[in-house]
Amino acid sequence: MVAGARSHVSLLVAMLLASLAAAHAGCGTKSNDAPADGGDLDASPSADDGGAPHDAGTIVVGPVDCKTDLDKDGLEKHLKCAPLYTDIAQKTVAPGALPYTPGLPFWSDGAEKQRWLMLPANTQIDTTDIDTWLWPVGTSAWKEFKLDGKRIETRVYKKRANDWTFATYQWAADESDAVKITGGAQVSRGAGQEPYVIPSINDCAMCHDGQKDKLLGLEAVNLGTPGTVGLTLDALVAMNLLTKVPSQTTVAFPEDTTGKAAAALGWLHVNCGVCHNEHAAAGGQSHLYLLTKPSLLFVGDGGTLPPVASLPAWTTTVDQQSDIALPSDAGPGNYLLIKRGSPTASLISVLAHARVPANQTPSDKTQMPPLVSRIVDPVGLQKVDDWITALP
Ligand code: HEC
Ligand code: HEC
Structure with missing residues (x-):
């Protein structure tokens, strides 16, 4: 001390x-103030809930028109319409979505996680300062959470011209789609068990402001740690995605x-x-x-x-x-x-x-x-x- x-x-x-x-x-309000959730939801969590947690299992998605799905915060209201999936029914992700698992994962109450990074074509990560990687405008990172093999939520951080926008999508019980929610939710894990907590939009920055350019696991120590899968430092160098090649690729x-x-x-x-x-x-x-x-x-x-x-x-x-x-x-x-x-x-x-x-x-x-x-x-x-x- x-x-x-x-x-x-x-x-x-x-x-x-x-x-x-x-x-x-205060956090998150700039990019995410009161997005209007789709009108096709049955008792789904919405922006009007003042942050009160909802029980899950209530997400039901009706017909969605992806042409009108973009929300004020620059993110789609439905994951089906977002760029991560080309076919959400088959769970086929876009070719540009690079899957990875960091060598040092964050503990999420035992949830199983899958992550993807999407960089705009012909861009690089500015790694001039190895302590503070800077991401090209248009970067998005996705993180999916599963409990007992079932998709629960998928989070996104996306860099826009002047700021980042971020959100989480809660999956419908049949996993056909996931809907952007802002107030968080508590998902029951069975009698006598602690619930799983989906963070509210106000929670994200509590952790993600800890890095100047917001992304937390995509950094040199974590991706250089043996056990990293997908986006190792070696892979990032091989794909020519770093402006400055680090002095070593494992730490x-x-x-x-x-x-x-x-x-x-x-x-x-x-x-x-x-x-x-x-x-x-x-x-x-x-x-x-x-x-x-x-x-x-x-x-x-x-x-x-x-x-x-x-x-x-x-x-x-x-x-x-x-x-x-x-x-x-x-x-x-x-x-x-x-x-x-x-x-x-x-x-x-x-x-x-x-x-x-x-x-x-x-x-x-x-x-x-x-x-x-x-x-x-x-x-x-x-x-x-x-x-x-x-x-x-
Ligand atoms: C979301 C951000 C966040 C995370 C993640 C976090 N902390 Fe904290 N921690 C805080 C805040 C805020 C305080 C209270 C203010 C302060 O002392 O910094 C605090 C205070 C503390 C204190 C008391 C500090 C003192 O001076 O006595 C300890 C000890 C501590 N944290 C340990 C941990 C440990 C261990 C972990 C990981 C398991 C952890 N924290 C993860 C935000 C965080
Ligand atoms: C308690 C801290 C904490 C909170 C709250 C939190 N995250 Fe994270 N998040 C992390 C950490 C740590 C990582 C990196 C390690 C990992 O992926 O396991 C991460 C990773 C991510 C990633 C993958 C890209 C990256 O930053 O490495 C996305 C996307 C993401 N979080 C989105 C969100 C969104 C959206 C919210 C709010 C709905 C949120 N997170 C809330 C701690 C947090």
Whole structure:
């Protein structure tokens, strides 16, 4: 933690909460204000719902005229009419949709995911600054979520001339089409199970503003991590899609004497670092940096990786006091962010293990990530706990 940031604790916390609330209320409205959902829906979630979650299974799609389907936000109201699919009944995607799976996936409560990148013809990704890739106008990225093999939602981020527009489409029960919704939804996963949460349009920027040009998984560390499928750095170079070829095409996190650092750092990078970095509001305010920037790891073939203890994910956490008082806390300072040897005394682990019940709204005091997720990532978080436990 940065020493100067430790004073005026309660004021800081109040400011954080206020700015979080403001960001939450304000984001996404520019590109996405009140799109009119199609009139052919039966009790579907709509823009008028004020963000109230709906139960799913109510999406029924009637006849759709794709000629008049484009919404005010520049996105189609129906996925059937959007450029991702050439034949949605057969689930045939457009030839230009490049499928990929990042080596470090974000945990989405156990949903199975498929992602696609679509770049306009004859364009490249501006990779001049390896830490901040810039996308050509017209870029779109899609991410589909399935539960028990059934399509639930498909999200899109699309770059326009001056901004990005984004949305999610909720699938009809028969998977014939999906409809753009703005208020989010809760999808039942069966009795006694936490629901699956489809984020509202106001949630997207909470995470996606953590990168200057919005896309989170399409970056050099993630795509350079072994296990990436489809759009590896090698593939991007081979397709001539990068303006500047990186110094190497696979990356590794450094290791320490525990032998467990690299796995933990990789999980923290994508699951927490998207918000906890210098660029994002959460990082700036908490001075908690869990992202490992590409420039730290792209040292060139044969170069020496920086020691684990020099990375921001270590220097801002290990032995560092937290000044955030949790509701369950007697007061600030009860936890270290990472206490060597003890996950249960490490706020990083405690908040990542916490989830509020389905009838409550999560917040940055009650769980991490502070929104959408209702189920802890058992396998991923174990890697962090194993590292903390092993730290001498
Ligand atoms: C809690 C954080 C979080 C929220 C909320 C969130 N996303 Fe993401 N999203 C991520 C992360 C992290 C990735 C990259 C890792 C991955 O794909 O598994 C990602 C990936 C994506 C991608 C693939 C391209 C990329 O950025 O890598 C799309 C498209 C996307 N999200 C759309 C959306 C939309 C639309 C919303 C709101 C309806 C949304 N997301 C809400 C965290 C979030
Ligand atoms: C959607 C963005 C977002 C994501 C993703 C996220 N956080 Fe946070 N986090 C916040 C915000 C906002 C706060 C409260 C303000 C602050 O201190 O930055 C916070 C606060 C914290 C704090 C308290 C900071 C302190 O000074 O004591 C910890 C610890 C924390 N987060 C850990 C995590 C971990 C671990 C993950 C990944 C499992 C994670 N966060 C993912 C936004 C996020």
